[in-house]
Structure formats: C-alpha cells, structure tokens
Amino acid sequence: MAAFLRERSAASSRSLPLSNKHARVAGLAVLATTLVFSKPELGAQDLQSLEARMIAMQARYESRIAALESEVAGLRTHPPLAAEVELAATLDVTAAKWQQSGLSKAARDARSAAVQISVVADAVLTASGRRDSFETDNQFRLRSVELGFSGRLDPHAKYAFVLAAHEDAVEIEDAFADWDNGLPDTFTLRGGRMPVDFGFAAPLHDHELGFVDKPYAVQEFLGGRAVTTGLALHHWFGLGDTPVRWSLGAGNALQGDSHAIQGPLGGAHEHAALVGAEPVGERGIEDLIWTARVATTIDMAEHDTLTLGASVIHAPRERHFWFADPPTNTTVAFGDTDRTVAGMDVFWRHRNPATEGHLTIGGEWLWSRSSSVDDSTTPPVVNGTHQRADGGYVMAEYGLDTHWTVGGRWELFSHAEDRTLTTEACAVAVTWTLDEYNRLRLEAGLIDDESADDAYGFCMLQWTTVLGSHNHGLAW
Amino acid sequence: MALLGDTMRTLTLCAFLCTALHAQALRVVATTHDLADLAREVAGTRIACEVLSFGDQDPHRVVAKPSTLLKLRKADALLLMGLDLEHSWLPPLLEGARNEALTAGRPGHIDLSVGIEPLEVPAQVDRSRGTDLHARGNPHYNLDPEGGRHMARRIAECLGQLAPDHKADFAAGLRAFEAKLDAKVKDWEPEWRRLKGAKFVTRHGFFPYLSKSAGFDVIADLENTPGLEPSPAHVAKVMQLMREQKPAALLVPSWKAGGLTATVAEGTGIPVLALPMGSTGRGKDATWLDWMSHVISELAAAVPETREH
Numbered sequence A: 001m002a003a004f005l006r007e008r009s010a011a012s013s014r015s016l017p018l019s020n021k022h023a024r025v026a027g028l029a030v031l032a033t034t035l036v037f038s039k040p041e042l043g044a045q046d047l048q049s050l051e052a053r054m055i056a057m058q059a060r061y062e063s064r065i066a067a068l069e070s071e072v073a074g075l076r077t078h079p080p081l082a083a084e085v086e087l088a089a090t091l092d093v094t095a096a097k098w099q100q101s102g103l104s105k106a107a108r109d110a111r112s113a114a115v116q117i118s119v120v121a122d123a124v125l126t127a128s129g130r131r132d133s134f135e136t137d138n139q140f141r142l143r144s145v146e147l148g149f150s151g152r153l154d155p156h157a158k159y160a161f162v163l164a165a166h167e168d169a170v171e172i173e174d175a176f177a178d179w180d181n182g183l184p185d186t187f188t189l190r191g192g193r194m195p196v197d198f199g200f201a202a203p204l205h206d207h208e209l210g211f212v213d214k215p216y217a218v219q220e221f222l223g224g225r226a227v228t229t230g231l232a233l234h235h236w237f238g239l240g241d242t243p244v245r246w247s248l249g250a251g252n253a254l255q256g257d258s259h260a261i262q263g264p265l266g267g268a269h270e271h272a273a274l275v276g277a278e279p280v281g282e283r284g285i286e287d288l289i290w291t292a293r294v295a296t297t298i299d300m301a302e303h304d305t306l307t308l309g310a311s312v313i314h315a316p317r318e319r320h321f322w323f324a325d326p327p328t329n330t331t332v333a334f335g336d337t338d339r340t341v342a343g344m345d346v347f348w349r350h351r352n353p354a355t356e357g358h359l360t361i362g363g364e365w366l367w368s369r370s371s372s373v374d375d376s377t378t379p380p381v382v383n384g385t386h387q388r389a390d391g392g393y394v395m396a397e398y399g400l401d402t403h404w405t406v407g408g409r410w411e412l413f414s415h416a417e418d419r420t421l422t423t424e425a426c427a428v429a430v431t432w433t434l435d436e437y438n439r440l441r442l443e444a445g446l447i448d449d450e451s452a453d454d455a456y457g458f459c460m461l462q463w464t465t466v467l468g469s470h471n472h473g474l475a476w
Numbered sequence B: 001m002a003l004l005g006d007t008m009r010t011l012t013l014c015a016f017l018c019t020a021l022h023a024q025a026l027r028v029v030a031t032t033h034d035l036a037d038l039a040r041e042v043a044g045t046r047i048a049c050e051v052l053s054f055g056d057q058d059p060h061r062v063v064a065k066p067s068t069l070l071k072l073r074k075a076d077a078l079l080l081m082g083l084d085l086e087h088s089w090l091p092p093l094l095e096g097a098r099n100e101a102l103t104a105g106r107p108g109h110i111d112l113s114v115g116i117e118p119l120e121v122p123a124q125v126d127r128s129r130g131t132d133l134h135a136r137g138n139p140h141y142n143l144d145p146e147g148g149r150h151m152a153r154r155i156a157e158c159l160g161q162l163a164p165d166h167k168a169d170f171a172a173g174l175r176a177f178e179a180k181l182d183a184k185v186k187d188w189e190p191e192w193r194r195l196k197g198a199k200f201v202t203r204h205g206f207f208p209y210l211s212k213s214a215g216f217d218v219i220a221d222l223e224n225t226p227g228l229e230p231s232p233a234h235v236a237k238v239m240q241l242m243r244e245q246k247p248a249a250l251l252v253p254s255w256k257a258g259g260l261t262a263t264v265a266e267g268t269g270i271p272v273l274a275l276p277m278g279s280t281g282r283g284k285d286a287t288w289l290d291w292m293s294h295v296i297s298e299l300a301a302a303v304p305e306t307r308e309h
C-alpha cells in the first residue's frame, strides 16, 4: 500500500497545470493585458541560476517602475485637483488606490498601468528520522520562486497572476480576474485559475503559512493548495454589525499543487494531486466540481476577533491514474471516482498594538467521502462503494512583536483511502522575521504514520525572501 | 440607486433603534481617534463616528478586520489623514467596501491633509531599502496645535458640504473648539518657553510639526528611512551624537518602548520618553486636546530646569 502511494507521488511533482488548456488561456489573457512577460520556461535549474534570473527580472521591473514613476512625476508637476492629491502616491500602491471617479484620464491611465509585482523565494532544509528516506528528505531545496503580478484591468476588474518555478517545473498558481465594481452590492465574480475557497489553510500560498508545510490533513483530503479553473461568485453583507461572506464556485477539476509538501511526509500524502489532475476526454457540465463556503468574523473586543467558517467541495467525476511504469512515469487512467469534502474552521485572533504582537488559536476539521479504489489488483479498480475519513488540526501562534513568532500544531487524520490507518503529527515552529525581506523558520516535530508503519522526528529550516509589494487582504 | 436604498434602509433601522436625533446623524468613519474626536467637537451628536485606530498603535500599520468593511460600507463620510499615512491598509479596505460615496473626489472622502504644507517632502524617493512611509512628506501633522486647528476647520468645512442644513451648527462647534484651543495655547506658554531650543532624538518622525511650532530641535532620528528598522551603522552614529550632544530625551511612540529603544537609552544614558502618538479615548489622552496637553507637558518636563530663564 505504502509503496503504491509513493509511486504515485513520485510523479506528482511533474508540472501538470501548464498543460491545462483553460489555465493557459486564462494566463495568457491576463498577461496580454499587463506586461509582455518573457520566457516563463524555467526548467530544472540550480539555485544560482534561478537567483540570477530573479535578480535580472527584478532589475527589469525596477526600470519599468522607474519609467512609471517619472510618468507620475510628470502628472504631479501640473497643479493637482483636490481629488488628484491622492494620486501622487508611491507606485506600489497605485493599483490598489484606484479610484473610480474624480481623476483625469491621464491619471486613470497611469493607475491602470500600475502593476504590483512581487517575487518570493522559499528554500527548505529537511532532516528526518524517517525509515524509508524520501527524495525530499535530508537536503536543502529551493522549494519555489514565485513571481506575482496584480493590479487593475479597468475600474470594474482586477487581476492576479502568480507563476511558481520549482526545481523541476513551472506552474501557474493563480491566473484570475475579479469583476467587482461592475457588479451590484458587494458581489464579486472571479474567473480563471484560482485557489478553491475552502477553509483557512487551503487557499494560502506556502509562504503565507505559519509553518513550513500545509497541515497534513488538508493535504490528505484536498491536495495542499487546492486550485481549480472556473468561476466563483463571492458576496458579503452585514448581519447587524457582523459581516458575513459566502461564495459559490464551479470548476473543471480539483487540482492540488505539486510542491505543497516539503517535510518528511513529502510525497506520501498527495493523493489528491494526482486524482483528477488531468481530466481525460469529454467533461460535461455534470462533471464540474462545486465549492461553497460561508464564513463570519465576529468582533469580540477592539483587538479580538472570532472567525467561523464552513466549506464544502464536491467533485462528481475524477479520473484516477495508475503508474504502469514508474521509471518512465507512464500513467494509465483506470476509472472515475467521486469525492466530497466538507470542512469547519474556527480561529480566534488577538492583536496587541502596544507590543505589535498577536495570538492566534484555531483549527480546522475535514470530512471526506470518496469512491473506494481496490488497489490489490493490477490495474486497480473503482469498486462502486464509498469510504469515509476525517481529520484536522489545531494550532496556536504567538507573535511576541514584529520579529519573533512561536507556533505549535497538532494533527490527527485517518487516510482517505483507508480510514483504519491514521497519522498523528505535532510540530513547534519559531519564526524570525529579520527585516522586510527575509524570514527564517525553524520547525521540529514528531510524526506517527500508520500508513508507513513508522514513527519519527523531523527538523526543518526554512528561509523565505519576499521582494516587492505583497498584499493578500483579509483572511476570513 | 442601490446605494441610496441601502442608506435609507440603514437610516430607517437606526431610527427604530436609536433616538430621533441619531436617525439624522451622518455616519462617519475616522481612520484615527484624533479625527473622530475633532469631528465630535465640531459636529457633536449630528454625526455617529466609528474609529479605526487609536493613538497607542502604529497608524501606518493598522490591522484590518472584516467589520471595518461593514463600517466603511455604511458610512456617509470618511475622515483620513492622507499624505499616505493610511496607504498600507486603507485602500484595500475601501476597495472591498464598495461604497461609492467614499471614493476620492466625492464629498464623502475627506482628506484632512488638503491645505497642509507637508514637511520633510523627500527630494526623491529611495526605494532601495523598501517602502518609505513618508514618500509624500510627513503625515504626522496631528501632533501640533496648529495641525489640530487645521483638522477641525477642514472637518467643519467638509461636513458642512455634506450636510448643508447643519453648516451653522458645525461653524458654532468649530468656534467653541477654537476658543478651547486658544485657551490651551495660552496655558502652554511656560512649557513652550522651556522647550525653545531644547534638543531631542526621536524614533520615527512624529515630531517635525511640533518642533517647528515650539522651536525645539530634533537632532537625529533613530530610523534612517521612515518605517524601516534602522541599520546598525546608523544607530551607532546616532548614539555617538547623543553622547556628545546630550538631548533631553529619546522620544518614542508607546509601542516602540522596548527593544532597540531600551538598548540605545542604556548605551547613552539618555532617558526614554514613550508617548502615544494620538488620542486614545482613555485617561490622559482621552481627547485630542488632552493628549496634546499630555505630550507638551511631558516634553517640557524632560527638559532640565537650568535651561529655563
């Protein structure tokens, strides 16, 4: 069983999403409206060459920023209208500060042209006592270099485009547009390749987490950072003084990203990445995946909030693959399955402005129901029955100030394929934010993995650097 | 039209829940407690004001909550300091709130920095070390009696445009406030005399407007770029200067009293004066005038008596 899982995961780091037609179309559309972005085909490369490219990219965009800045400076030399005083801002917030009215056409053009650019590099050193050592174990790896663009297309729409280069692949993480001001009330329609709006941890990019890896339970049932290509409608409103938001989405398939797991469980629990990643043949409207979420954040005190959320995802038809020939990564589709995952999340957040510290306590629990696959035969068969599994995590994070954060996480989940096998894991992480750009994290923990019949300790050191503006808005 | 409907619904609900007076109140969101306090001085109960940040927290880095979206959505007017003080956190909230009445250029978008002559406007923005928080000049004009006067006047003027029926009331509120301020300014004369020519070192540029009015010198700032952690070389240089020139105090915002501040104070023997950088609605800093008095008296008390003639 375990060997089978590993074989499957060995290929899960292949670049699947780039070959997805919808993602490509959405990506190109976004690119065409922003910048002509040269050569996204960063192949398998070493750290040095990736860094050199990153620096070159940075230089290129800095010169563009300089050009835009001088344009804005030109606008500034004309005596500004009262409304245009706002305009003379630094460029990195220009896009966000787009205003619908009261600006001259030239000012609007300057704003719509402004692009927020960010580069995030993430490297992890892993050491573990795992018995069957994995390719991700005991080595220093550049997990990803992420290049992000975002801005406004026009007063009615904005976009985000995130390209992630891994050691052996490049994938489009996000390529979506939001239609907001054109829609009534607080409705927003999101279209393109987007994170699935499910719970707290699943939609986050890796570098936004408080720990090196996504919670393993989320990876088990959703495949890490779950993404889909489709449409999602978002809306929020006030229930009295309490804001409530909900979303409803439909997409072509549920895809976990290929690099979510770096720690010692890396490779072992990414079933979802392969399941349905590459839909084969005709897919009708009845095959679309559906997602829904409702969440509220209640103000408990001036600096205390409580977020409660519930999410569900239903994938009616996922193609299952089987590795016929692991050395050449030849995969054979052997059947279709369905899957439903529901989740609940609760987070209490406290801020202390006097110390600039914070305390977050929360957790998520997920319930999974999916078609059973009998893998005792070759090839495996989908046998028509369903199996259930569940699991989740609780975590606490204490920020002493703007530099130091300590966190702890405990997890327990039963395996999606076999609920009699459970994994329990706990971890402690210390994060040191050196400055605006650099962050170091040391994480240590224990894993008791029944599927591998192994229990062991691990230790990880993560270095993350963030260049450029980065604003992901409210998390709720 | 939808917005009008929303406003009407909100007002109806309010009339049901609150007094008749409150039903007609303008809903105002203020990015700082100072703005809310001055708006209340000017407009009294004709406005219902929500506050997004207080003087004991960094006004550049306010952590947004979803409820803020709702406050902005329901508001008739937004009072902001401008000059990019709120630029890292307010624009995404305004975008999310989708309240057209608050967009720039509308009467509901009240930028208090209009009419201020900003100090410390950089000749060119140096992006090499990160985002300069004062790229358009220093936005901390609230820390100055004349800055407060300007804010109150502009609030009265702009609210008067939004609610022309109450223009006379706002003008009366402003007159009453200015009379209070004038009396306070007289009271502060001894402190003013004591502060003239005194030397201070600051951490973050909260004081240029007050130092200009009161005539004291800020000989150095621990930050070499506003908002960024100072470089060790810069800190060493400032500490050397402090040892040589013996400033009266190291002035820091209340949320930066520990860490580097304590190290520098220890290494130089210069006392730390940690103060809120705006009114908080509580204690000595309850109102903008209270806070101003608090700051001025603490600063003057830090200056050695021998300096006084």
Ligand SMILES: [Zn+2]
Residues within 6 Å of the ligand: B060, B133, B134, B139, B140, B204, B205, B226
């Ligand atoms: Zn500042």
